[in-house]
Amino acid sequence: MITSVLVANRGEIARRIFRTARSLGLSTVAVYSSADARMPFVDEADAAVHLPGNTPGETYLRSDLIIDAARRAGADAVHPGYGFLSENAAFAQAVIDAGLTWTGPPVDAISSMGSKIEAKKLMAAAGVPVLAELTPAEVSTDDLPVLVKASAGGGGRGMRVVSRLEDLAAEIDAASAEALSAFGDGTVFCERYLATGRHIEVQVMADRHGTIWAVGDRECSIQRRHQKVIEEAPSPLVERIPSMRAELFDAARKAAAAINYVGAGTVEFLADENGNFYFLEMNTRLQVEHPVTEETTGLDLVALQFAVAAGDSLTPEPPPTVGHAIEVRLYAEDPLNDWRPQTGHLHRFAIADDPQRGNKVAPGGEKFPLKVRVDSGVEDGSEVSPYYDPMLAKVIAYGSDRAAVARRLAGVLERATIHGVGTNRDLLAWILRHPAFLAGDTDTAFFDKHGVGAGPDDAVVRVSALAAALADAAGWAAPVRVPSGWRNLASQPQRKSYRMGDVVHEVAYRYSRDGLIADGNITLLDSSPERVVLEVDGVRRSFAVAAYDGITCVDSSLGSVALHPVERFVDPADQVAAGSLVAPMPGTVIRVGVAVGDVVKQGQPLLWLEAMKMEHTIAAPADGVVGELKAEAGQQVEVGAVLAVVGEDA
Incomplete structure (x- = not known):
């Protein structure tokens, strides 16, 4: 017990x-x-x-x-x-x-599925459809593109897509090294790469008495860097093809029975648009995306894990799937820097649903509440560490109608308050509102087809920067209600600069007897250190402003903008020399590929950094010569640390 x-x-x-x-x-x-x-x-x-x-x-x-x-x-x-x-x-x-x-499941079941190579052989013998495995020596031009995969793990580590035969050996070496670091096993294999496949999985639950549930299906096709971004239950593809669900469930039960499985697990498949599917792997554990299955079945999968571990029996059949659930993974990432994971202090973290929205009336007339669930690992004041996965939270919405669930979830994300680190929040909301997503067109090439969304446009950044500057000025003016920079006669404008990514935005404004004078048709209605109300082109908008050390966060109905105030007088000692390659995040240097005096080309990899469970390449910013190397393999470095300097000559 x-x-x-x-x-x-x-x-x-x-x-x-x-x-x-x-x-x-x-x-x-x-x-x-x-x-x-x-x-x-x-x-x-x-x-x-x-x-x-x-x-x-x-x-x-x-x-x-x-x-x-x-x-x-x-x-x-x-x-x-x-x-x-x-x-x-x-x-x-x-x-x-x-x-x-x-x-968890039996030791033998974990061992059976621990090697993807051996797992595929077991599944083929059990009658589960599989993609043929290719040894690196077998790969020919006709097989391209191929996917190099780690045998011992997942999550995108040790995985490479190879489109040219001459790149295969180098990519296998890189994948093997990454797999060895992540899982302690550098074994890799190849299989044909389906660029537009659908990633479909079946949740299974089995007890010690022979009952195996196929609880429900999920779709996890929207992925970036081979990592899932959005998951939903049930799968739009499976919903569209009448016979597919029964076939998937049968294959999943066969997979679990073949290894005498007990407990919660997931059988993952790669499918095409016609409903043909192939075994990818079986995860002998709880999945990150398990909440969408819980919301659509009413089950608590963790409670079932405890019950099965204690020897309890499952009922003959699982509950049916009702409604639709979508989960998004909210990561600490820098959207302006190739979505690199971010570390730092999380000043504010609040994701809350709007209780005023009430219930949605479903097409049949019945009330069906739209529910939002947040599974988070952080709160106000948490530190996002360089040592672990950068996921901050999973945000899940559930209701009767897929489109309504997507809209609600997008709205919750857009109203969230997240200050201190960059996130993929805007990207997630953009996906949820995208016509292709709402149509269920969600294959693994989603980002290749549609891009990765657009950040806030320049006009939004400019007006948010103005609100930040006005809030800052209001703080200096208190307690006397005289605006900062006020003159009886017109004078030079007040100026303040903010950096967002690599772009510096300068704000210029002044006050007259008639009020604020700034670029554009803007009227200042109210200002305080925490809130600025502007009328922009005849539309009143409220901007919530929160200033922290080194960062000012502005939230409004136009979106959220994080700005870094630019100091007017910079200490020369704090400046970085031209040509310097700096660490984009704290991490460990795992490899150095050049020496001082080497001639390098723009984009050539020079060093490799491991941080937040991922490998990051530091490349030459321009053609030149390596003049300095300030890091060596095994060295722990902080964000912003100079790793190397590339100049015109040594």
């Missing part, structure tokens, strides 16, 4: 499991790294055990430390969440050997 569970994970999924555990009357134990000491999941557990260090290899991947923590805290069960050790058969066996209840 389970009474206390240790969650061998962190962040959002740890909080999610704690929530169910509390509802079942179980006590909870967290483990945490030094970097996570002040994260919300640590405070929410009944007990917490520190794992010294910061990197996953020092902490969340140390099975010996986790089992010792369970013993010391009095836990009698371990839940692995997802990622880290969740699909590590040796860890599962160590938990069982320690006399603890393993809230």
Whole structure:
């Protein structure tokens, strides 16, 4: 009987499991790294055990430390969440050997699916459709493009698309190195790449008594860098093709039965527009996107995991799928810098639904409430660390109508208050409102076809910068209600500059007896350090302004803009020399590909940095000669640190 569970994970999924555990009357134990000491999941557990260090290899991947923590805290069960050790058969066996209840599938089932190469052979033997595996030596021009994949893991790590035969060897080496770093196993394989496939998966749940549920299908086709961005249940493709769901469910049950599966798992398939599908992999754990299945079935999949681990039986059939749910993954990313993961202090984080909107009346006339759920790993004041995945939260909407759910979710994202780090929030809202998404045209080439959305246009940035400057001036003028820069006779305008990405926006304005004078048809109606009300081209708009150290955030109905005030007098010591390559984020230098004096071409990779579970290439900004190297392999660097300098000569 389970009474206390240790969650061998962190962040959002740890909080999610704690929530169910509390509802079942179980006590909870967290483990945490030094970097996570002040994260919300640590405070929410009944007990917490520190794992010294910061990197996953020092902490969340140390099975010996986790089992010792369970013993010391009095836990009698371990839940692995997802990622880290969740699909590590040796860890599962160590938990069982320690006399603890393993809230996951059997060790043999994990081992069977741990190698994608062996898993595909097992599935083919069980009658599940598979794409033929290609060894690197077998790949010919006729097979291109091919996908190089890591055998031991997923999440986009160790994965490369190769379109030219001459690039294959180098891409295999790079994928193998990334897989070795991420999963401890550098084995890779190739398969044909379907550029416009649909990523469809089936949630399975099985007990120890032979019952296997195919709970529901999900579609996760919108992906960037082979990582899922938006997931939904049920799949629009499966909804369109009448026979496909029954065939998918049958294949998923065969896959689970072939390895005597027990617990929650996901069977993933790649499908084409005609409904033909092929086995990709089986994830022997809870999925990141499990909430959309929970919302459309009414199940608590974590509660079922605990029940199955305790030996309980499932009912003969799962509940039906009702309505539609969409989940978006909100990441800390810089949209102005190729969507690189961001680190930093999260000053404000608030995602709330609007209670005034009430229920939507479905086409049949019945009331069907539109529900929004936020599964978050952060809160106001949290630090986004360079050591882990940059996902801040999952935002899920559920209702009877897919289009209404998408609109509601987009609106919730647009009204969210997120200050301190850049995010992909605007991209997510853009996708949800895109005609192709609303039509269900959501294959894996979505971004190739439609781009990655547009950031705020220049006019929005300019008026938001004006609001920021006026709020700043209002702060200086208080408590006397005389505007900053006011003159009895007309004088020079007030000026303030803000940087957004690589672009500097200069604001110029002044006051006259008739009010504000600025570029454009703008009237100032009210201003304070926190709120500025402007009439822009005859339309009244309110701008919420929040100023922090080094960043000013402006939120309005036009969108959210993060501006960095430009100091008028810059210390020369703080300036970076021309040609310098700086670290885009904190991380570890894993490889240096040049030496001082080497002649390099623009775009040539010079160094490789590992941060936030991803590998980042630092390339030459122009043709030139490497004049300085300030970093070496294995060195930990901070954001903005100069790594190398490329000049016209050495």
